[in-house]
Amino acid sequence: MNVSVKFCGIDFPNPTVLASGYLGVTGASLANCINNGAGGVTGKTLFMEPRPGHPNPTVLTFPGGLINAVGLCGEGIKNGIHEFKKFREMAPDAPLIGSIAGKNLKELIEVAEIMDTYPVDMIELNLSCPNVDDEMGRPIACDPLMTRDAIKAVRKVVKKPISAKLSPNVQNIGIVAKNAENEGADAITAVNTMGPGMLIDIKMRRPILSNKVGGVSGMALHPIAVRCVYDIYKAVQIPIIATGGIMNGKDAIEMILAGGSLLGIGCAITANDLNCFTMITDKIREYMKEEGFTDISEMVGLAHEI
Amino acid sequence: MLVFKIKKVIDEAPDVKSYVIEHKLNAKPGQFVMVWMPGVDEVPMSIGLQTDTEFTLSIAKAGDCTALMHEKLSVGDKIGIRGPFGKPFTFEGKKNIVLVGGGCGTPPMLNLAQVATAKGIKTTVLLGGRTSEHLLFEKTFKELGCEIKVATDDGSKGHKGYVTDLLKKELEKGEVDCVYTCGPELMMVTVARLAQDFNIPSQVSLERFMKCGFGICGQCCIDGTGLRVCKDGPVFDGEIALKHQEFGKYKRDSAGLMIGLDGCALDKNL
Structure with a gap:
């Protein structure tokens, strides 16, 4: 059984990829995920300048998964080079995706130009964080035309493969994905968190997150993410990093059948810690054996053949 | 998130106060909790004395949040607790x-x-x-x-x-x-x-x-x-x-x- 994936020319030994925002603050932490079985990793989203993010509480669990308003903290693209170098020392050949964003299109282009020179295999454009609306307005990925313009502009300055990370909070995600493809995106990462949502503590009688609202992920997001991946697979030819509430092997297989080639993993860490990467890959192998598949690529998008 | 009222405040030393909370936390020595002071911050805090009915947070004034805790928190005020989290001290076989x-x-x-x-x-x-x-x-x-x-x-x-x-x-x-x-x-x-x-x-x-x-x-x-x-x-x-x-x-x-x-x-x- 072959579970390795060739994705935009990059060799992933297995389909699990640490999703952006999880354990991506330092290069050593990303390498630790590789050592624990991740097929690849995505760094934390970087802007031009360092950002402290929102004050705590920023990350909370609830019975449906996670809600977070970390607020895109990060050390800034220029300081970030140390972490990518550290990662490369510790994991020379492992696939590394650099995630970037900008306060506006001009900044996004500048950050993209810098990231293109870094030792990353692919660049993910985070067009879809729902936690910074007050500061930056609606996410780019919530508007098909803004998405088109962003991909077009970044494509001009970036040689490395680009994946557009999309938001589930849209009317028709297929159109957004198609626009990204038309302007030269090499892949789609779907999806970012949904919402925003809110949790209120009944004894304190106030929202718990300091930002009041935050993106919802985990089990609550999963069925929505599956539908988004399904719709995107129908709309475009480029491959998909399917992300959203993959907690176990069954969820992962569901995402592959919907059309995902790689699997973004995050919330599963809360359930099985860093073993989750190996557990998910093992479960996929077991399924392939039971169902008679020899290569994982044979399974991608099979839910569409009905 | 668990929310508790502070039962007792003890001045331990210059810049150190203990806050006693009525709750069986069942933490192991060395574990910590995240302590939420609404509108201010949420910070990791180690756990002091524990009994079957109470636990104590002994908090040193070390930053903006802990300074505000010292200034504002008194008996009857509410704080939020997440945890306990983390790996504890171990002492199997030690004498x-x-x-x-x-x-x-x-x-x-x-x-x-x-x-x-x-x-x-x-x-x-x-x-x-x-x-x-x-x-x-x-x-x-x-x-x-x-x-x-x-x-x-x-x-x-x-x-x-x-x-x-x-x-x-x-x-x-x-x-x-x-x-x-x-x-x-x-x-x-x-x-x-x-x-x-x-x-x-x-x-x-x-x-x-x-x-x-x-x-x-x-x-x-x-x-x-x-x-x-x-x-x-x-x-x-x-x-x-x-x-x-x-x-x-x-x-x-x-x-x-x-x-x-x-x-x-x-x-x-x-």
Whole structure:
């Protein structure tokens, strides 16, 4: 059984990829995920300048998964080079995706130009964080035309493969994905968190997150993410990093059948810690054996053949 | 999130207050909780004394949030608690242990002493502080049946000098089978190195900026291995801690930028 994936020319030994925002603050932490079985990793989203993010509480669990308003903290693209170098020392050949964003299109282009020179295999454009609306307005990925313009502009300055990370909070995600493809995106990462949502503590009688609202992920997001991946697979030819509430092997297989080639993993860490990467890959192998598949690529998008 | 009313506030020392909460927390020594003060912040805090009905948070004024806690929190006020989180101190098979507490790192030593003495483990506590006023919980450690030795910077009580001088003397006796420490990081580096020199295991409790508290956000990962202080720690074997290039050298702020242990900008030559 072959579970390795060739994705935009990059060799992933297995389909699990640490999703952006999880354990991506330092290069050593990303390498630790590789050592624990991740097929690849995505760094934390970087802007031009360092950002402290929102004050705590920023990350909370609830019975449906996670809600977070970390607020895109990060050390800034220029300081970030140390972490990518550290990662490369510790994991020379492992696939590394650099995630970037900008306060506006001009900044996004500048950050993209810098990231293109870094030792990353692919660049993910985070067009879809729902936690910074007050500061930056609606996410780019919530508007098909803004998405088109962003991909077009970044494509001009970036040689490395680009994946557009999309938001589930849209009317028709297929159109957004198609626009990204038309302007030269090499892949789609779907999806970012949904919402925003809110949790209120009944004894304190106030929202718990300091930002009041935050993106919802985990089990609550999963069925929505599956539908988004399904719709995107129908709309475009480029491959998909399917992300959203993959907690176990069954969820992962569901995402592959919907059309995902790689699997973004995050919330599963809360359930099985860093073993989750190996557990998910093992479960996929077991399924392939039971169902008679020899290569994982044979399974991608099979839910569409009905 | 659990929300509790503060039952009692105790002034322990200059800039250290204990907040007693009526709740059976069931934390193991060395674990921590995230303490939420609405509208201000949520910070990791080690757990002090615990009983079947109460637990205590002994909080040193160390930053904006803890300063506000000291100023605003009184009996009857509500605070939020998440946890307990993290790997605790372990003492299976130990018979004769030494605890080294420095300043605001002393509270988790108190909980450790509680459990260790209840198991019949011979427990010696070495306390350090700037002056005799800054020595924390001396009386409580004594009541638990620990042997106490103290060191002060100004010599106002006990040995004049570092608490680690006292540790060296203890280790020279050759009867100790594990050393536990929590306090200023440079002190913990010295403790771990001394224990290593004497070929005795040690356990240190690290502190880093945290967000989630349960091992997913990556804010508290330490350079060398990328291990998470909140999930793989906060208690680490001293030998393992010493292998981390950042132990005793630097930490990270909320943005993930490397800063000095004193919170100031990092010397670029490090």
